[in-house]
Amino acid sequence: MKNIPLIIIAFLLLISCGKEAKQKPPATAKKPEPVIVEFGFKFNDFNVVQDTVVSGDTFGSLLEKENLGSLKVHEIVEKVKDSFDVRKMRAGKPYTLLRSKDPSKKLQVFVYQPDRTSYYVVDLRDSVITYKKTKPVSLKRRTIACALDGSLSETLERQKVHASLATDISKIYAWSIDFFKLQKGDRFAITFTERYINDTIYDGVENLEASFFEYKGKIIYAFPFKQDTTSLKVDYYDEDGKVLKNMFLKAPLKFVNITSRYAKNRFHPVQHVWKAHKGTDYAAPTGTPIMTTASGVVENTGYTAGNGNFVKVRHNRTYETQYLHMSKILVRRGQRVSQGDVIGRVGSTGLATGPHVCYRFWVNGAQVDALRLKLPNSEPMAVKYKPRFMKEMAPLKRELDSVAKLKLNM
Incomplete structure (x- = not known):
């Protein structure tokens, strides 16, 4: 060691220190705590x-x-x-x-x-x-266009839209579309606004500006419009200004299945005999709300061995409807009801093999098939308001059609 020149010893020490420096892990800087306000x-x-x-x-x-x-x-x-x-x-x-x-x-x-x-x-x-x-609430507007895949709620959820919009849509189109008959692939487009708290927290749908649904090969548009701008009442109209709202809803339940249709002769599942079935059966879980399909007065309520708990509503001199097999009756005789009011709950009372409501319809005292009827519309738009409606509707329709063309090749 004594014979090694000092310059060589210094060089070796420098290399050794360099290796130690390389082997020593660098000190990591502590990440600052995120500020939460x-x-x-x-x-x-x-x-x-x-x-x-x-x-x-x-x-x-x-x-x-x-x-x-x-x-x-x-x-x-x-x-x-x-x-x-x-x-x-x-x-x-x-x-x-x-x-x-x-x-x-x-x-x-x-x-x-x-x-x-x-x-x-x-x-x-x-x-x-x-x-x-x-907290500050902001509104963000968007238009979606897609094909139905599963239920309407499921399809909207895949588009990251709050499921409550499905309920709003079903109410708007309740007189025009039988949602039991929607099929996979049926196309629709909706323009709507959504609420955001502090610009970041999603708070649901604020309102619907325009929409269309493809139903049985036909495109049905819906545009909200106030005839009287000072009124809170909003009705929905198609692209020609025709009101979508009919006097009657398509069905007394939401999102359920038709299990038996009106028939002159069918095999009764309980009595095991062939007989007429003068109503439409809608299956649903016990307790599901049953709605009156039109405004009117409760003509009768009660119980019979065949009908179970039932409610009958007279709508005017021409039309009556009846709702059978209820688990619970929620109205009384003589009570006035409005379209969509809940009048009872689905059950299986009377001659029933499972929970459902049998919906019956009378025209001038004769029972008819409600699904085959062409029912009357409610009050049409006043002629004096139509120019304003057409002016407001036109850009909304162009936007719907443009997005649908881009995404659905329509």
């Missing part, structure tokens, strides 16, 4: 607890769990009562506790959310301050 507070500055009101919880009981003491809780409750009615707190609603980060974990802020867009803040940091705020 909610309800106007920086959550990073607090010990945060998010929970849900359960049955038996009160504002006072929730504060008592925070070791504030009975006198302090009473003082807070008294101070907030003018701006926050704590009696209206409901089970299932979320609340947030913001506590100090020190070992005491002292409650600083209490936040209660009665709905998705509004919230109450009780700030306890200096003095008791209470206020209500509403």
